[in-house]
Amino acid sequence: MSSAHGFLQDTRLREALAAGSSSARLQAALAIGTHPEPGFVDVLVARCAIEPDFFVRDMLTWALTRLPPDVTLPKLRAELRSGCAQARSQALHTLSKIGDSSAWPAITRSLLHDAEDEVARSAWRAAVVLVPDGEREALAVELATQFGRGDREVRLSLSRALVALGDVVQPVLRTAMSHHDPAVRAHATATERLRLDPDAGFDLAVDAARRVVALGPDREESTAC
Template structure:
């Protein structure tokens, strides 16, 4: 906490190296928080080097830190190999980061890469992939429809479950939109003077 509160570039290497070996999840999250306090110009090049590490935790934590920093310029660092990393935690984190950083117009290519992972892993991992796909929005529907007919039952079932999750999300969004419209029609959400909130 102290290192993050008063960033000192001299500690950068120690923080990054500790991310790769620290067993406690809470501590690793605190390390990522500390790294976020440093200038991106300093941290991002060092974090990028960790993406090629032979240690799975180093790769996963570097991706996690990238997701926290949220620099769109890091999109090009997320490779197909990361999206299908043999380590489940690294792949899971890569899915989440990719969805958060994907530039407009590249959602379809990302969808195609993620759909290839359907059927992978245990229930928790599959749910993480489903949520990543759902966060991409309606663009994923055609790919899920196709995957739902896959001859591999694990893939087909995962695709069907993801479609259901997407439809639930879409229904919730429609309901929220309708509620907002009704509230606006009743004049709710307006200040005392009557002017609409902006």
């Protein structure tokens, strides 16, 4: 392929990423990921911040995972400081898909507590993937401060993140299950039930947890084992 042809092809792909048709944008992201070139990293990252279509965003992330981490990681870490919530959320999502543990220091406490639920959820998922073994307990403690936050999807994301950390979460859950806030107790109890029986389903765990909390602390303690 001549350099002129290659330049025209690159130009077409960049233009297609901004096309009005989501199908055209999806095809452009697929083409870039199929034949990854480091020169596309900036346009892919920039598009992630503003892309409205979920499936296109997912394809953009896939294309970024096809590039060398030494090219993508600095760009993604920079996005974590963006004032745009989608930029932060999508960068976190992409970091979790790349799975390079060197990105762990970029998962800051402020991201884990981000005011935007979607950013916080992405941070929880990324943290669980990237956390070193020696910091899993500390992460569990940090995540537990978010018990009772948000709607069903937010709470489910937090529960799944904690369950994914393994046995290190048990002391944290025991503490939260005796918290003075009934919403925290119910969420922690549902998480414990989900940990013990992942097939039970979150909604059933929540319903059971609410019944336990309604019966009072003594009953909670007796049914937590």
